[in-house]
Amino acid sequence: MHGKRHDMTVHSDQPYNAEPPPSALAGSDLTPTDAFYCRNHGPVPDLDPGSWRLRVDGRVATPLTLSLDDLRGRLPEATETATLQCAGNRRAGLTAVRDIPGEAPWGPAATATATWTGVRLTDVLDAAGLADGATDVEFVGADVSDAADPPQEFGGSVPLRKARMPEVLLAWAMNDEPLSPVHGAPLRVVVPGYIGARSVKWLQRIEVRDRPSANFFQASTYRLLPPDAPVTATPGEGVELGLVAVNSDFLRPDDGSSHPAGPVTVAGYAFAGGDRTVVRVDVSSDGGATWAQADLGTQASPWAWRHWSATVDVPRGTTEVLARAWDSSAALQPERPEQVWNPKGYVNNSWARLRLRGV
Numbered sequence: 463m464h465g466k467r468h469d470m471t472v473h474s475d476q477p478y479n480a481e482p483p484p485s486a487l488a489g490s491d492l493t494p495t496d497a498f499y500c501r502n503h504g505p506v507p508d509l510d511p512g513s514w515r516l517r518v519d520g521r522v523a524t525p526l527t528l529s530l531d532d533l534r535g536r537l538p539e540a541t542e543t544a545t546l547q548c549a550g551n552r553r554a555g556l557t558a559v560r561d562i563p564g565e566a567p568w569g570p571a572a573t574a575t576a577t578w579t580g581v582r583l584t585d586v587l588d589a590a591g592l593a594d595g596a597t598d599v600e601f602v603g604a605d606v607s608d609a610a611d612p613p614q615e616f617g618g619s620v621p622l623r624k625a626r627m628p629e630v631l632l633a634w635a636m637n638d639e640p641l642s643p644v645h646g647a648p649l650r651v652v653v654p655g656y657i658g659a660r661s662v663k664w665l666q667r668i669e670v671r672d673r674p675s676a677n678f679f680q681a682s683t684y685r686l687l688p689p690d691a692p693v694t695a696t697p698g699e700g701v702e703l704g705l706v707a708v709n710s711d712f713l714r715p716d717d718g719s720s721h722p723a724g725p726v727t728v729a730g731y732a733f734a735g736g737d738r739t740v741v742r743v744d745v746s747s748d749g750g751a752t753w754a755q756a757d758l759g760t761q762a763s764p765w766a767w768r769h770w771s772a773t774v775d776v777p778r779g780t781t782e783v784l785a786r787a788w789d790s791s792a793a794l795q796p797e798r799p800e801q802v803w804n805p806k807g808y809v810n811n812s813w814a815r816l817r818l819r820g821v
């Protein structure tokens with residue numbers, strides 16, 4: 463379904479929400495599109511690329527209505543390799559601490575990396591010209607979500623200074639192929655380094671504003687609430703999520719798998735958003751008493767994850783292997799999910815844990 467592998471873990475059919483088995487992400491800087499997770503808050507809209515238009519308005523000098531041909535023909539094409547990561551990635555680790563009603567228990571594969579091709583958002587903003595008071599750029603999709611109260615289109619904004627950065631794209635292609643419907647055809651935003659929610663799919667409107675988006679999915683969800691807060695935030699409550707915190711997890715071998723006692727190679731990914739990169743990954747098989755540094759893979763772009771691998775000694779019986787990443791601001795993942803638990807289950811960046819059985 464939706465051009466995905468047959469072995470996706472489908473968190474819901476309607477709307478379609480799914481992640482691949484972790485091993486499907488292993489060993490490759492770029493994720494095949496059929497293994498790229500999908501996160502939808504409403505039904506996938508069926509948009510005709512010929513009649514589709516993008517409206518650019520708000521605090522601009524000249525409001526624009528652009529067709530796909532306008533974008534392709536008038537502006538230089540740009541390509542970027544970037545990792546998307548959902549704020550709900552690894553939520554299952556938080557759900558295990560305390561129930562999180564109404565939110566799917568995503569595993570570690572609500573993240574993936576693709577090459578994205580389109581135009582730079584900053585070029586579109588230049589074409590419209592900015593008016594006084596412009597501070598934020600809001601993106602509005604064509605999908606109406608009844609998860610919002612009242613039902614509304616999915617949307618969100620980023621600060622103007624980020625919108626002006628060359629890595630922020632309006633993309634029509636993913637991994638050198640036209641965007642598929644489920645990934646936002648005909649056009650989506652890609653905001654590298656920010657939570658996946660800001661990479662709005664089925665883009666139909668860009669509004670330049672003098673304040674952040676009031677859309678339900680920015681003002682009332684994708685916010686970090688204190689542990690004792692009710693699940694439904696009043697607009698503006700808690701902390702708006704934006705930059706992705708340093709995170710990592712195992713991709714191979716499978717959690718709970720059995721191996722002949724002795725050396726076992728483990729592998730995973732690590733990612734840090736903003737303008738930070740992953741600089742080190744530590745692995746421990748003695749509960750964190752001692753750590754060895756994993757071998758870091760290449761970094762396909764400043765906006766991409768890094769794969770890593772390490773060989774650990776697995777004795778007979780059950781061993782828990784730990785991994786934790788450091789980013790270029792010297793931030794380190796926190797140890798336990800209890801320390802980061804929050805009512806909506808976002809940003810579980812606690813140490814990765816993998817159980818292996820030596821036989």
Ligand SMILES: Nc1nc2c(c(=O)[nH]1)N[C@H]1C(S)=C(S)[C@@H](COP(=O)(O)O)O[C@H]1N2
Pocket residue numbers: 498499500501502503504546547548549602603604605616617644645646657658659660661662663664
């Ligand atoms: N229009 C629209 N854009 C959206 C969403 C959505 O539900 N509707 N989900 C967001 C979230 S929360 C994430 S994590 C990413 C996921 O992108 P993908 O489904 O292409 O992997 O899309 C974002 N863009």
Ligand SMILES: [Mo]
Pocket residue numbers: 501547548549550657658659
């Ligand atoms: Mo997300």
